[in-house]
Amino acid sequence: MGVDLVFEDQLLEGHEEQIRSNAPMARFSSLPCLNRLLGGVYPGLVTVIGAQPACGKTTLLGQMADDLARQGTPSIVVSAELPAFRVVEKSLVRCSNGAFSLSDVTRVANRDDGAYAAAKEEYALAIAPDVCVIDSPVTIPDLARVVGDCVHLRGRAPAVFVDYLQLIATSGVDASGDERIAILNCVRALGDLARTYAAPLYLLSSIARTSYDKLDVGLDVFGGSQGIEYGIDNALYLTVEGDTKAERQANLELALRPVRLRALKVRYGRVGSASLRFDAAHATFWEADRAHA
Template structure:
């Protein structure tokens, strides 16, 4: 005999009044009986029994249940032991463990499923799991949800045409599968009877049953659950069999990549025959709607009610209003100073989140040095900088950074601090110089240990991984023409176009500034417009600002402290936030890898 059948037999043959009357002094009150509760200090009778329901409840400590529950509590035994003890009273054998396991392997009949569900429903009050997940008693009773005491599992029935046909068991023990269905059964959608309910015009479709229950608990709107976003086929079969009319469907899957992808798949399968929309998770930091309810009930209710208004109009202005206000209040809205006053003036304050900035350069004008100095300026402001080097190894990049820092330390010492890079290469630096260099290096590492991130390679794949883990990132790329896109390409122009597309996706996804170096057309070196850029089309239409970096003189200016310096002109040929044609003048000190701004009217030019 199966366990649920034994339980049913016990409850039919052992009267709860007779059984509890053995242990407590009962007093009749109307159609009920009352007594002092044995489970807490009770001076006034708060323990009541209803013979018609074969159920007891204490209004003092909240304990309640049937005759088996009483035996469990009174003798402090588990479910199996209580059933065994009561079964022996009526001459039943619970059978061996092996017999029970063999029985469980057989496919359950509908009658067995119903008996199991009804038994577990009577023990729903023995667990706090439903309350912990925000599910009220009214829904527990409506859907006959219960608690399998024997297996420490939550039981969630599946109805069809008003009748129980299956269930989902949510195991609470970590050593068991999280969800199980009756032996021989597959996943069946929850609450599909909604498709036949003409009173329900709006139908949410969720992944899990607790998500569907959450929606109903929050806004009183019954919902369907697929029992996993991968179970679309079963739902669509029922949907297309019923073919409901005058309904709007709202797909609300989990707030992750898998949920988003599955929601789009289901949307595409439904959109030609039904009114359907995908609920947007923008701004909500929770993994699913049930977690949302547990953490912020009021906000969850607002979120769901908003979906009913706006889900079918995802691109309407009203959808962006709240997000835009948050943007205005955030640090992302303000321009970020580049650390170069003239450059900030041209850009109306500096770099802005969600924009791409490109610097085109001839060879030997210090384009990588300029990018590294920009990075240092942002690091000093507390930003996290990600440098993707498609050309140089990280050792070369670090050497340039530390040589600049060493050169700056020695910049006012008339013992040449410049060209220390050459001394490192030729191993001619003195011991004192090496000690100073190592000290400078260690200080820089201490300051920016987790702020500066250097990637080597010609693909943008790893960039996503890094940016996902940072709070205030800025991306730097050196340089565009060496990068390889994820998609196949047929020409150099197409390659750069695809790379630009990937950079657009990154800047929009993370809402950050992206700064890139580009090479110039050799045939157009002397052009002072956008045509000087290699594959200029993508640069022209996709960037917020573009600058040409060109050496303005052939002869270097020598300084006893800084070495040889060249004048570099930055000509603005594209500027979404200001005028074009403006020139910025800087001095590039190659020996110490340093750019300095100089006045355009400087007579030394």
């Protein structure tokens, strides 16, 4: 296929049409700060999310998926760590609006509990029709087929949430394999999938252990960072707040953990940060100025 010399005055009208249509396909409602940091939910973009331990990145991913599903955007959740019922369990707790916690959910589910019944009904009506949780081993071609099926069935691309990147990338790598190459290839393949179907893709990533206690981090914080750095559009990093290691440890023990979500790389949003509160017991993030006591 040859390349022709065509000056932009001949292409301007087509470019302008694309510029006008290049708008977010959705916006997050439970955490509006995500719209400020990322510009909204853009089709075909790949976002990676990393976090220090105990900051709740899996919960954050699930809340984002539920948020979009409530708005009618199909959401596919690939859960390589938690079984599907655990993912749904967290959603039910969020739907209870604080009526019961993760430690209570089994007990209330086994008795005639009105709060559980109400949470289940809300989840069944408002979220479940637009969420698909995959907890079995999945390859990139498998995922592409599911995304394609969703486009065919619903007439629109789904948002795809992967928990988490390194586990899926290295699931078929033996001890003699190079994990960095596996991660690089996985990110490239997932990026191709996102662009092919115009599906926004959100990937949880592990971080380097040497970065656990660092306050100032860059894209090298992610495991397999070179492959991630050059294969993604957005990068978010979640860290517990505190100026010292002792203060950060104390904050991790609070009922509402103060955490900060930082944008390290963005395509349409802006590099910045947002202060959040992580309610681990109720599997919910709140923006700091909206946090429930």
